[in-house]
Amino acid sequence: MNVPQDLDSRFRDRAARGNLLDVAYDVADSPIGPLLVAATGRGLCEIAFDPEPEREAERLAARFGTRVLHAPRPLARARRELDQYFGGRRRDFDLPVDIEWLPDFQRGVLEELARVPYGRTETYGSLAARIGRPRAARAVGGALNRNPLPIVLPCHRVVGASGSLVGYAGGLERKRALLELEGWNEL
Amino acid sequence: MMAAVEIPPFERFYESHKDEVYGYLVRLLGRQAAEDAFQETFLRALRGYPKLEHGRHLRAWAFTIATRLAIDERRRARPAPLDPPEQAVVDGEPAFAELAQLAGDLPPKERAAVVLRYGYDLTYADIGAAIGSSPDAARQAASSGVRRLRRSLK
Numbered sequence: 067m068n069v070p071q072d073l074d075s076r077f078r079d080r081a082a083r084g085n086l087l088d089v090a091y092d093v094a095d096s097p098i099g100p101l102l103v104a105a106t107g108r109g110l111c112e113i114a115f116d117p118e119p120e121r122e123a124e125r126l127a128a129r130f131g132t133r134v135l136h137a138p139r140p141l142a143r144a145r146r147e148l149d150q151y152f153g154g155r156r157r158d159f160d161l162p163v164d165i166e167w168l169p170d171f172q173r174g175v176l177e178e179l180a181r182v183p184y185g186r187t188e189t190y191g192s193l194a195a196r197i198g199r200p201r202a203a204r205a206v207g208g209a210l211n212r213n214p215l216p217i218v219l220p221c222h223r224v225v226g227a228s229g230s231l232v233g234y235a236g237g238l239e240r241k242r243a244l245l246e247l248e249g250w251n252e253l
Numbered sequence: 254m255m256a257a258v259e260i261p262p263f264e265r266f267y268e269s270h271k272d273e274v275y276g277y278l279v280r281l282l283g284r285q286a287a288e289d290a291f292q293e294t295f296l297r298a299l300r301g302y303p304k305l306e307h308g309r310h311l312r313a314w315a316f317t318i319a320t321r322l323a324i325d326e327r328r329r330a331r332p333a334p335l336d337p338p339e340q341a342v343v344d345g346e347p348a349f350a351e352l353a354q355l356a357g358d359l360p361p362k363e364r365a366a367v368v369l370r371y372g373y374d375l376t377y378a379d380i381g382a383a384i385g386s387s388p389d390a391a392r393q394a395a396s397s398g399v400r401r402l403r404r405s406l407k
Contacts, residue, residue, distance in 0.1 A: 067272060067273075067275055067276030067279060068272050068275075069271050069272055069275045069291065073275075073288055073291060073292070074271070076292065077291070077292045077295055077296075080292060080296060081295070081296065081299055084296065084299075086296065086299040086300060087263075087299070119264075120265070123262040123264050123265065124261075124262060126262070127261075127262040127263075131303065132260050132261070132262055132263060132302055132303070132305075133263045133299055133302050133303065134262040134263055134264055135263050135264050135267065135299075136264055
């Protein structure tokens with residue numbers, strides 16, 4: 067006997083409202099494909115391209131705790147801000163993020179990355195210099211490649227020394243699409 | 254040494270068991286009371302989830318929580334009218350659906366034991382855990398329930 071849809075939704079809502087979850091997640095549509103968005107009680111903890119929810123749930127459970135549930139309500143604000151961003155109506159995200167669990171170096175890189183403004187680009191080398199590690203451009207690239215919150219923490223705004231796109235965990239086509247959305251023109 | 258069975262993300266546990274736990278509660282309590290008991294079952298499961306030490310017997314664990322809630326609910330309230338048989342047959346278990354209908358008047362523990370044994374094929378060890386008794390007492394509750402049913406059919 068199948069659980070009625072509204073009962074299933076009410077349970078998921080109550081679980082989230084009762085603070086009983088380690089992680090809530092949802093899948094959002096976007097012009098660059100579906101995105102899995104996930105949050106702990108502290109804030110947004112993951113955005114994933116090409117999501118396979120079952121595998122993502124395993125990964126989230128290993129990192130944050132086993133109470134991982136598809137529960138749209140806690141992600142409503144993140145989904146709304148992402149919609150606004152993709153619709154050209156938002157330049158900055160106003161969302162709490164949970165990156166406390168990351169190694170210090172990566173967290174430092176991402177905190178600095180968050181200051182790169184909409185529509186502007188920065189090179190790996192200059193970002194490395196800004197965190198006081200001017201010779202660590204390659205390590206900065208590695209930290210960005212493992213960015214758990216692409217788009218919101220804008221690693222698409224970091225490019226190679228020559229201005230070429232270089233790389234992106236979600237694929238160069240997505241990096242180009244995000245930069246073009248922000249009004250960037252390739253040299 | 255037997256490998257530890259990992260605890261799955263709650264989503265997988267919930268998706269694996271929600272439909273049969275819901276069906277079970279509808280049979281024990283009727284549709285309306287089952288909705289509350291269903292939510293409470295999985296909210297309790299969420300509260301208990303971090304304390305699990307392994308991922309074995311999760312199906313029986315879900316039935317245990319549901320059974321305890323159903324027994325409390327039936328003690329507290331008068332039994333709700335059950336679904337008419339033609340609705341309960343929908344999932345293709347006509348024999349069991351009839352059994353669940355018939356079991357409606359049994360004492361709560363006997364009813365749960367009969368339904369868990371013959372409807373969901375749980376072991377007596379698991380049924381004992383669900384109704385808060387030993388496996389032997391669970392076997393006796395199921396037998397006694399079946400005997401009572403036979404008498405009521407004569």
